[in-house]
Amino acid sequence: MDFDFSAILLVLTVVFGVVWGLDRLFFYKNRKAKYDAAGEEYRDPAPVDWARSLFPVIFVVLLLRSFVAEPFRIPSGSMMPTLDVGDFILVNKFAYGLRLPAFNNKIVSVGEPKRGDVVVFRFPGFLCQDENGNVIRSGDVTCADPHAPVASQNWIKRVVGLPGDTIEVHDSQIVINGKPVIDTQIGPFKGNVSRSEDNYLLYNGATIWSEQLGTANHLIARMPSLQTPPIPNARVPSVVPPNCYIVMGDDRENSEDSRWWGCMPEQNLVGKAFMIWFSWKGVHTGAVDFHRIGMLIR
Structure with a gap:
């Protein structure tokens, strides 16, 4: 996005x-x-x-x-099955405070993200060290060029960890403040083999789970055959820093999220995703998905 x-x-x-x-x-x-x-x-x-x-x-x-509200299009499968590639969503711009356009500086504080919220934010970049040993944000995931410019992109993920939380993540199992997140397996992922996003999950034996994060009960996809970085790791401490959030995609093993680039700074928040207003699956793979239109995002 x-x-x-x-x-x-x-x-x-x-x-x-x-x-x-x-x-x-x-x-x-x-x-x-x-x-x-x-x-x-x-x-x-x-x-x-x-x-x-x-x-x-x-x-x-x-x-x-x-x-008020801003439209975005979902470009990748990192939030499947909650949000699909080709979903057009609306984002509440005042859910977390009013911000100056383009500069994104908060001018009026309204609220803070809650655990389980689906949020849009400006990608902060990867955590790297410069030649003086200072931690900086870079657009280069390998950190070979720590001064590589960070792409101006809007990303979407789900809030998992709040400031001050103690977080542990091993594969898809999340533990917050010593309590495992409640999840229940529903069954195998069922999708359209003609769509590359669906086929990737099918090929890797994805299963669908119901997960409870705060008041948000939602679906996630798991692919145990794929490995993701644990938390804590070299870029992510076990305790979430102030004014920062741990965010993850609902497609847990197919999401480049906080596990890879650290916490998401509060100043990068754009808004809270709340509704799908249109969904386009592609000319040869379903065209308009009418049953998704008008769905509330949870």
Whole structure:
């Protein structure tokens, strides 16, 4: 979920607003007077007319996307079976506080993520050490280039560990503050072999489980034949640091999450995913999945 559409909207809003505002302050009256003196119907120059027409539209869209709800598309299978590739979701932008568009600085605090929430966040990068031994965030998973820029991407995962929690994860078994997370096996994963995402789970013998995280009861997929890093590890301490969250994908062995790159900083939060508004499976693999449309995300 790689470009920052909010930043583009912000730039367009500023540009159109400045063009329209400066014209009205310094040029409009003289130009209007010339048209009136010539007895001609007044017309704004094309750039000003475009700015005047588009500014309010883009400004409203910016406000809605920044402070109300923003749409995203699920690009990978890391949240299966909860979210599928091709699901289009809505994210509540004020669930955890109001943030400035593009800059993502919190200006009003509303709430904090709860265990089990499905959250969208800006990918923080991989934890690496620079040449001076300082821990920094890098876009290079191998840390061969610790100064590699971190891709500007929005990711989606489920909150597992809260600040101050003691977390242990071995394969898919999670222990939080000394208590194992309750889960119950439902049965084998059943999917469409024509879809690469489904076929990957089928090939690796995935099973579906019901898991209880806080108040969230949801489904996860497990593939015991695949190995994932445990917690704690070199990048993830057993105690979750302040203002940080441990997040994991529901497709537990097919998710590059906190187990790989550390905790997710609070400042990277974008919002809480709450609904699937459209689902597209592909032309030859189901097309529109109508039964998923309108589903609430839990």
